[in-house]
Amino acid sequence: MADLTLDEARKEVVALRNKLDKWADEYYSKDEPEVTDRVYDQNYNRLLELEQKFPQLVTPDSITQRVGGQLDSAFTKVTHEVPMLSMGDVFSKEELREFDERVQKQVGHAVDYNVELKIDGLSINLEYTAGKLTRASTRGNGVVGEDVTANARFIADIPQTLPEKLTTEVRGECYMGKEAFAKLNAQRDEEGASAFANPRNAAAGSLRQLDASVTKKRHLSTFIYTWVNPPADITSQHQAIAELDRLGFHTNQTGRKLAKLDEIFAFIDEYTQKRDDLPYGIDGIVLKVDDLQLQQALGNTVKIPRWEIAYKFPPEEQATVVHEIKWTVGRTGVVTPTAIMDPVQLAGTTVSHAVLHNADLLREKDVRLGDTVMLHKAGDIIPEISEVVLAKRPKGTEPYPIPTVCPSCGEKLIHLQDEVALRCVNPACPAQIEEGITHFASRPAMNIDGLGPKIVRQLINRKLVHSVADLYHLQASDLEQLDHFKDKAISNLLTAINNSKQNSVELLLTGLGIDHVGAKAARLIAQKFKNMTKIMAADVQEVAAIDTIGMTIAEALTTYFAQDEVKELVDQLRASGVNMDYRGPSEETQAAIPDNYFKDKTVVLTGTLAYYTRSDFTKKLQALGAKVTSSVSGKTDYLIYGKDAGSKYTKAQKLGVQLLTEEAAIAQVK
Numbered sequence: 242m243a244d245l246t247l248d249e250a251r252k253e254v255v256a257l258r259n260k261l262d263k264w265a266d267e268y269y270s271k272d273e274p275e276v277t278d279r280v281y282d283q284n285y286n287r288l289l290e291l292e293q294k295f296p297q298l299v300t301p302d303s304i305t306q307r308v309g310g311q312l313d314s315a316f317t318k319v320t321h322e323v324p325m326l327s328m329g330d331v332f333s334k335e336e337l338r339e340f341d342e343r344v345q346k347q348v349g350h351a352v353d354y355n356v357e358l359k360i361d362g363l364s365i366n367l368e369y370t371a372g373k374l375t376r377a378s379t380r381g382n383g384v385v386g387e388d389v390t391a392n393a394r395f396i397a398d399i400p401q402t403l404p405e406k407l408t409t410e411v412r413g414e415c416y417m418g419k420e421a422f423a424k425l426n427a428q429r430d431e432e433g434a435s436a437f438a439n440p441r442n443a444a445a446g447s448l449r450q451l452d453a454s455v456t457k458k459r460h461l462s463t464f465i466y467t468w469v470n471p472p473a474d475i476t477s478q479h480q481a482i483a484e485l486d487r488l489g490f491h492t493n494q495t496g497r498k499l500a501k502l503d504e505i506f507a508f509i510d511e512y513t514q515k516r517d518d519l520p521y522g523i524d525g526i527v528l529k530v531d532d533l534q535l536q537q538a539l540g541n542t543v544k545i546p547r548w549e550i551a552y553k554f555p556p557e558e559q560a561t562v563v564h565e566i567k568w569t570v571g572r573t574g575v576v577t578p579t580a581i582m583d584p585v586q587l588a589g590t591t592v593s594h595a596v597l598h599n600a601d602l603l604r605e606k607d608v609r610l611g612d613t614v615m616l617h618k619a620g621d622i623i624p625e626i627s628e629v630v631l632a633k634r635p636k637g638t639e640p641y642p643i644p645t646v647c648p649s650c651g652e653k654l655i656h657l658q659d660e661v662a663l664r665c666v667n668p669a670c671p672a673q674i675e676e677g678i679t680h681f682a683s684r685p686a687m688n689i690d691g692l693g694p695k696i697v698r699q700l701i702n703r704k705l706v707h708s709v710a711d712l713y714h715l716q717a718s719d720l721e722q723l724d725h726f727k728d729k730a731i732s733n734l735l736t737a738i739n740n741s742k743q744n745s746v747e748l749l750l751t752g753l754g755i756d757h758v759g760a761k762a763a764r765l766i767a768q769k770f771k772n773m774t775k776i777m778a779a780d781v782q783e784v785a786a787i788d789t790i791g792m793t794i795a796e797a798l799t800t801y802f803a804q805d806e807v808k809e810l811v812d813q814l815r816a817s818g819v820n821m822d823y824r825g826p827s828e829e830t831q832a833a834i835p836d837n838y839f840k841d842k843t844v845v846l847t848g849t850l851a852y853y854t855r856s857d858f859t860k861k862l863q864a865l866g867a868k869v870t871s872s873v874s875g876k877t878d879y880l881i882y883g884k885d886a887g888s889k890y891t892k893a894q895k896l897g898v899q900l901l902t903e904e905a906a907i908a909q910v911k
């Protein structure tokens with residue numbers, strides 16, 4: 242930098258701005274980042290550095306001088322009377338110390354900070370008139386945002402009405418919890434839609450929807466942390482949060498008022514550890530001068546407040562080497578590449594596999610054998626290759642070939658219309674049969690204990706089983722042929738197969754592995770039609786008329802049952818004694834739930850929950866086999882309580898019911 246001429250610096254500044262503007266557009270407007278935050282931040286910091294060295298190159302349209310984010314013209318615009326700013330960020334404790342020194346110098350003394358988690362979502366602004374929610378908007382370019390009121394009405398934790406008739410404005414972060422994110426991506430994967438890169442993008446893509454019914458399905462949450470115009474008796478940030486909480490906003494209760502840097506560093510260390518266990522994503526810690534008057538006195542630059550700073554966690558990335566790219570054939574014939582790498586520790590787990598999703602992505606990333614790659618976890622969950630370290634690429638490597646024939650059966654692979662996926666459409670493909678039978682036997686389906694992928698592979702290789710119908714003809718003498726499979730294992734497996742004949746029909750429907758028909762859809766379909774004969778005879782309209790079942794599922798179901806070989810398969814299963822009737826939310830369904838802390842327990846929820854909405858937590862507990870009731874009695878096993886728990890808590894205490902904080906309950910849910 243020292244010997245850079247003004248001309249050279251100008252060229253680099255222009256190039257950096259073009260690049261950053263493009264990336265910011267992809268990130269803020271399209272919710273599809275092209276590069277990782279780390280790459281963005283490195284380029285941004287380089288631009289800052291150049292602009293500081295050559296101030297004559299600073300222009301008002303530089304990304305360093307404005308809040309990032311273009312507006313989507315399809316939304317109604319909202320002007321923010323008080324601009325919604327960005328935030329300065331630092332990447333080391335040393336820089337935090339410098340920030341504190343600057344603050345102390347400006348105000349003339351040491352200050353208290355409210356230290357909060359930096360939630361990985363997007364800002365939301367909420368306006369209330371006489372206690373009623375009247376408008377919700379995004380940050381947009383900081384001065385003008387997008388009106389998302391209709392969408393915000395579907396975010397369960399945003400109060401539509403306040404307990405007092407206040408006319409006020411609050412701000413916070415709209416985010417998608419990790420579980421909702423994982424479910425959404427799994428569902429998108431099933432539907433062939435591209436996965437969201439991280440919960441932040443999923444939240445932005447779900448809030449910034451012209452069709453609010455999409456937002457409704459996406460399970461967004463908020464943490465509210467800013468009161469734009471607090472009443473006069475609120476003089477500090479920590480007080481503001483407590484009062485916002487009392488008014489019914491969902492606030493994050495982990496914040497702490499701290500003055501000493503050592504304590505702040507300990508808080509950072511604590512949450513660096515706890516980060517993976519939180520039910521939502523965080524990308525750092527925010528330090529805010531606690532005293533609201535001091536905040537005013539310190540003021541803002543054009544882009545960031547001088548009284549707050551974000552400490553960003555170092556990116557959880559690891560370098561490793563790719564030594565194999567494996568193509569696997571899924572149940573539906575989709576052929577997917579997976580990179581197999583030297584195992585590394587990443588965000589709490591050992592990772593050696595990263596799915597590359599499809600051939601196009603493999604081409605795009607150009608991952609080759611022997612390449613050193615950077616691995617991260619999308620949404621702290623799914624291992625993904627961020628980039629190839631080209632400087633370390635071994636000489637003489639070639640782009641990895643995309644197969645033209647199925648790695649399992651050798652049939653020609655095809656690209657179905659509108660699909661990026663490569664597919665094997667051979668119904669006799671052994672890999673698909675293996676996946677299909679393994680799925681049939683799995684927990685959410687027929688739940689045949691002991692019939693995992695290894696046994697299924699052996700059964701197929703030894704030609705003992707060609708389809709799921711053959712499972713019901715297996716004899717002890719067949720199973721004796723399997724490796725290391727002895728008397729006890731044989732009789733257990735035969736019993737499990739035999740027991741599965743009694744399953745309610747929704748488990749069979751799930752087990753058939755029909756495209757888009759997961760356990761939930763299967764249950765709804767079975768509940769409506771009551772038996773397999775009626776399910777098979779149903780037409781598209783009748784199926785699509787079921788609440789929450791759309792045309793995609795309805796069409797997939799009817800197309801599947803229109804096939805002669807499917808009808809034959811069902812006949813064979815029926816002839817073997819497999820139950821074809823719906824048996825209600827049956828004992829079988831309950832029995833299929835693996836043992837856990839809440840199974841078969843009666844649970845009551847009370848007080849204000851911090852991490853989940855009441856209904857989400859109820860669903861979660863029900864899925865674990867708990868019975869969730871509304872009143873405490875002698876039959877109650879657990880009372881889970883949040884803030885401000887009242888009479889139910891006292892009654893449970895008197896009856897000697899086991900009391901669990903929300904956090905303790907969540908720990909058991911995991």
Ligand SMILES: NC(=O)c1ccc[n+]([C@@H]2O[C@H](COP(=O)([O-])OP(=O)(O)OC[C@H]3O[C@@H](n4cnc5c(N)ncnc54)[C@H](O)[C@@H]3O)[C@@H](O)[C@H]2O)c1
Nearest residue numbers: 264265268274276277278281327328357358359360363364
């Ligand atoms: N990958 C990419 O292509 C790309 C592109 C553009 C921006 N980015 C990322 O976005 C960052 C810049 O975005 P930004 O300007 O929105 O800043 P930011 O997201 O880093 O920080 C500011 C935001 O933090 C949020 N926040 C979360 N918890 C908070 C809390 N407790 N208190 C206050 N605010 C809280 C608020 O929404 C606020 O607007 C970059 O540093 C980069 O990491 C990435």
